[in-house]
Amino acid sequence: MTASLNSRSRKAEVLATVPGIKQARVARTTGVVVAVVRREIDGETHHVAMCMDHGEQVIHETYDSARRSLPEPEEWCGTCCRLYWV
Ligand SMILES: [Zn+2]
Numbered sequence: 001m002t003a004s005l006n007s008r009s010r011k012a013e014v015l016a017t018v019p020g021i022k023q024a025r026v027a028r029t030t031g032v033v034v035a036v037v038r039r040e041i042d043g044e045t046h047h048v049a050m051c052m053d054h055g056e057q058v059i060h061e062t063y064d065s066a067r068r069s070l071p072e073p074e075e076w077c078g079t080c081c082r083l084y085w086v
Protein backbone atom coordinates (compact mmCIF):
# COMPACT_ATOMS: atom_id res chain seq x y z
CA MET A 1 0.00 0.00 0.00
CA THR A 2 1.38 3.39 -0.98
CA ALA A 3 0.30 5.11 2.21
CA SER A 4 2.24 2.78 4.47
CA LEU A 5 5.33 3.01 2.25
CA ASN A 6 5.18 6.77 2.58
CA SER A 7 4.77 6.47 6.32
CA ARG A 8 7.81 4.23 6.55
CA SER A 9 10.02 6.64 4.63
CA ARG A 10 8.64 9.54 6.73
CA LYS A 11 9.61 7.61 9.84
CA ALA A 12 13.16 7.06 8.52
CA GLU A 13 13.40 10.75 7.63
CA VAL A 14 12.20 11.78 11.11
CA LEU A 15 14.69 9.45 12.79
CA ALA A 16 17.53 10.84 10.69
CA THR A 17 16.74 14.55 10.96
CA VAL A 18 15.01 15.44 14.25
CA PRO A 19 17.47 16.45 17.01
CA GLY A 20 17.11 14.58 20.30
CA ILE A 21 14.85 11.92 18.86
CA LYS A 22 14.54 8.76 20.94
CA GLN A 23 11.96 6.76 19.06
CA ALA A 24 9.67 7.08 16.06
CA ARG A 25 6.85 4.87 14.91
CA VAL A 26 3.87 4.84 12.62
CA ALA A 27 0.64 4.93 14.60
CA ARG A 28 -1.64 2.20 13.33
CA THR A 29 -4.79 4.09 14.28
CA THR A 30 -4.26 7.18 12.10
CA GLY A 31 -1.19 6.29 9.96
CA VAL A 32 0.83 9.29 11.10
CA VAL A 33 4.45 9.31 12.23
CA VAL A 34 4.75 9.92 15.97
CA ALA A 35 7.93 10.27 17.97
CA VAL A 36 9.47 10.76 21.40
CA VAL A 37 11.97 13.61 21.49
CA ARG A 38 14.26 14.44 24.40
CA ARG A 39 14.29 18.15 25.26
CA GLU A 40 15.98 20.34 27.81
CA ILE A 41 13.38 22.78 29.15
CA ASP A 42 14.45 25.23 31.89
CA GLY A 43 17.43 23.04 32.70
CA GLU A 44 15.35 19.89 33.09
CA THR A 45 15.11 16.93 30.78
CA HIS A 46 11.66 16.20 29.42
CA HIS A 47 10.37 13.68 26.96
CA VAL A 48 7.99 15.07 24.40
CA ALA A 49 5.51 12.98 22.45
CA MET A 50 5.13 14.56 19.03
CA CYS A 51 2.80 14.04 16.11
CA MET A 52 5.23 14.74 13.29
CA ASP A 53 2.46 15.12 10.73
CA HIS A 54 0.42 17.70 12.62
CA GLY A 55 3.04 19.33 14.84
CA GLU A 56 1.18 18.72 18.11
CA GLN A 57 3.20 17.79 21.15
CA VAL A 58 2.72 16.73 24.74
CA ILE A 59 5.40 16.97 27.41
CA HIS A 60 5.82 13.90 29.61
CA GLU A 61 7.86 13.51 32.78
CA THR A 62 9.34 10.20 31.74
CA TYR A 63 10.40 8.51 28.55
CA ASP A 64 8.17 5.54 29.36
CA SER A 65 5.11 7.70 29.71
CA ALA A 66 5.80 9.46 26.39
CA ARG A 67 6.52 6.14 24.68
CA ARG A 68 3.28 4.60 25.94
CA SER A 69 1.24 7.45 24.44
CA LEU A 70 2.62 6.96 20.92
CA PRO A 71 0.32 4.18 19.65
CA GLU A 72 -2.79 6.32 20.20
CA PRO A 73 -2.17 9.87 18.89
CA GLU A 74 -5.94 10.38 18.56
CA GLU A 75 -5.91 10.71 22.37
CA TRP A 76 -3.63 13.76 22.39
CA CYS A 77 -3.34 15.24 18.88
CA GLY A 78 -6.35 17.34 17.93
CA THR A 79 -5.99 16.66 14.21
CA CYS A 80 -5.49 12.91 14.67
CA CYS A 81 -8.54 12.95 16.91
CA ARG A 82 -10.66 14.44 14.14
CA LEU A 83 -9.23 11.96 11.59
CA TYR A 84 -9.90 9.03 13.86
CA TRP A 85 -13.36 9.83 15.16
CA VAL A 86 -15.09 10.98 11.95
ZN1 LIG B 1 -1.72 14.13 14.60
